[in-house]
Amino acid sequence: MALRGTNQEFGRPYNRRIVLETIRLHGPVTRADIADRVGLTIQTVSNIVRELEERGFLVAHRGAPKGRGSPAESLTVNPDGGYAVGIDITPIGLEAVLTNLTGAIVGRERRDLDHADPDTAFDAIETLVAKLVGVRPDGRMLGVGMAIPGPFDVESMSFVGPTTMEGWTGVPLRRRLKEATGLPSFIEGIAASAHGERLFGAGRDFRDFYYLYFGVGFGGCMVHDGMPLRGAFGNAGEIGHMPVVPDGDLCPCGNRGCLERYVSIEAYERRAPDIGDDAWVAEVTPLLRSAIVTIENLFDPETIILNGLGHRSLLQKLIAATGPFANSVSARTDRTAPRILLSDGGYDAVLRGAAALAVSGALSPRFGVMFAERRQRSERDPIMLDAGRAA
Numbered sequence: 001m002a003l004r005g006t007n008q009e010f011g012r013p014y015n016r017r018i019v020l021e022t023i024r025l026h027g028p029v030t031r032a033d034i035a036d037r038v039g040l041t042i043q044t045v046s047n048i049v050r051e052l053e054e055r056g057f058l059v060a061h062r063g064a065p066k067g068r069g070s071p072a073e074s075l076t077v078n079p080d081g082g083y084a085v086g087i088d089i090t091p092i093g094l095e096a097v098l099t100n101l102t103g104a105i106v107g108r109e110r111r112d113l114d115h116a117d118p119d120t121a122f123d124a125i126e127t128l129v130a131k132l133v134g135v136r137p138d139g140r141m142l143g144v145g146m147a148i149p150g151p152f153d154v155e156s157m158s159f160v161g162p163t164t165m166e167g168w169t170g171v172p173l174r175r176r177l178k179e180a181t182g183l184p185s186f187i188e189g190i191a192a193s194a195h196g197e198r199l200f201g202a203g204r205d206f207r208d209f210y211y212l213y214f215g216v217g218f219g220g221c222m223v224h225d226g227m228p229l230r231g232a233f234g235n236a237g238e239i240g241h242m243p244v245v246p247d248g249d250l251c252p253c254g255n256r257g258c259l260e261r262y263v264s265i266e267a268y269e270r271r272a273p274d275i276g277d278d279a280w281v282a283e284v285t286p287l288l289r290s291a292i293v294t295i296e297n298l299f300d301p302e303t304i305i306l307n308g309l310g311h312r313s314l315l316q317k318l319i320a321a322t323g324p325f326a327n328s329v330s331a332r333t334d335r336t337a338p339r340i341l342l343s344d345g346g347y348d349a350v351l352r353g354a355a356a357l358a359v360s361g362a363l364s365p366r367f368g369v370m371f372a373e374r375r376q377r378s379e380r381d382p383i384m385l386d387a388g389r390a391a
Contacts, residue, residue: 012048015040016383017363019048020057020077024101028061028074049075055384056140057081057101077101082362083136085129085144085183086355088347090309091115091162091216094124097348098132099355103200105348107135115162118171126180143184145357146177147350149217150189151235161252163217163240163266186357190237191228193307194221195360196353198228201345202305206337210301212239213350214308214315218260222299239295240264244287262287265310277314285321292322292340296330307343307350315342 018038023029026037031049035042052058058081060073079100087096092114098107109128113121125146133141149164151157159168177185188195194211197203203211203223211221211228218240222229229236240260241253248257261267263284272280295304306315319340325331330339343349363383 013383015044016048016052019045020052020363020383023058023075024077027076030072030074032072034075051384055081057383079104080136080139082140082142082359084142084355084358084362085132085181086351086353086358087125087129087144087146088350088354089121089125089146089148089165091149091165092309094121094128095351096125096128096132097351097355098135099352099359101359103352103356103359105352107132115166118168118176121165122176122180125177129181129183141183142362143186143358144177144181145186145188145192145354145361146173147188147190147192147354148173149215150219151238151241152189153233154235157238157241157253163215163252163260163264184358184361186361188354188357189234190219190221191230191234192354192357193350194223194228194237194353195356196349196351197305197307197343197345198223198226198353199349199356200352201307201343201349202341203343203345206302206305208300208302210295210299210304211237212295212304212306212308212340214264214306214310214318216265216309218264220295222301239291242291242294244290259287259291263291265308268310268314277317281314281317281321285318288318289322289326293326293328296328296339300329303337304340305343306340307345307347309347312342312346 019034022034022037026033031042031045035045049058053060056078059076059078061076062071062073079102081101083098083100083106085096085098087094093110093112095110096108097105099105109131111124111128113124116124129144159165173187174185177187190211190213193213197211203209207225209223211223213219219237220239221237231237241251241255241258243255243257244259245257245262249261250256251258251261268280271283275283292304295301306319308315319342322340325339
């Protein structure tokens, strides 16, 4: 996606984010390169770079001389320029990490909780986040992002059944997260995991891929041109509730034969102890193979990337068993990637993706546009706050 600056009256907050995002994506990069990429003058870029350097977001490097004159400085993001917390909450517990501005994990906490009620979960979140913030007590805390199983705002499906946070209907998630942590808070479903895969997993190598998540439930998300497709109400990709077995097992959503009743950790733990891992894989492979073909025909991705909470060996068995594939629009002779592959980011890609929600919320160009359009000129751009004051 092209990043372009603006000359509009209130465009400076937006331009700061355009410059910072360009350096994050393409660094090390010179001021002249930035100006050329985003359509701003070198003077404007230099002024913005100076502001960002003063607030610790950037680091400048000067290369070795190669002739007359000094070489141009190249700019990279300062890893310690900001921190964010990422939380993944599931019916079996929660895990949280603290990441720096490049997404590297600098702290981790976990709590095993079996189908926790909201009060228990948010009490645990308050404790874990406080511990993580204490890892960098003087750092600029940009916010907290949380991934939680969907779908959302669908009365008959949301927070219903063992693969969701059952009984959480009506909980004001963002408000409760903000109250528990004191940080700017962001909530997403499977799109948070897909975002992490795009930034930190095998998705780095693709512009268009479909992300499959084998968790307590089973979900997915199409990433197009580097951006997760959320749908009109944030529920795109609920492939786990696609009926695949006519008159099959009753699903808590009310339908029968939904995919995640057969392919998910919850399904695996119900069935595999009786028949064994290999027999379970053989049993569900036809359903997974059919789902793959459906995804390919609907979205035409470069590849499908599988990730999740399941043991890596189990995910590898599932991928190996899906071949030979049935015919679909992805059965091309000019393919350069497998039709399905295993994430190389592992479960950490989910947690880092949740943290990246907070980083994007504070620093992304989209947020800059919203801020720039405000007419309350007394409000300061959060990106200009000093370290320790961003919260």
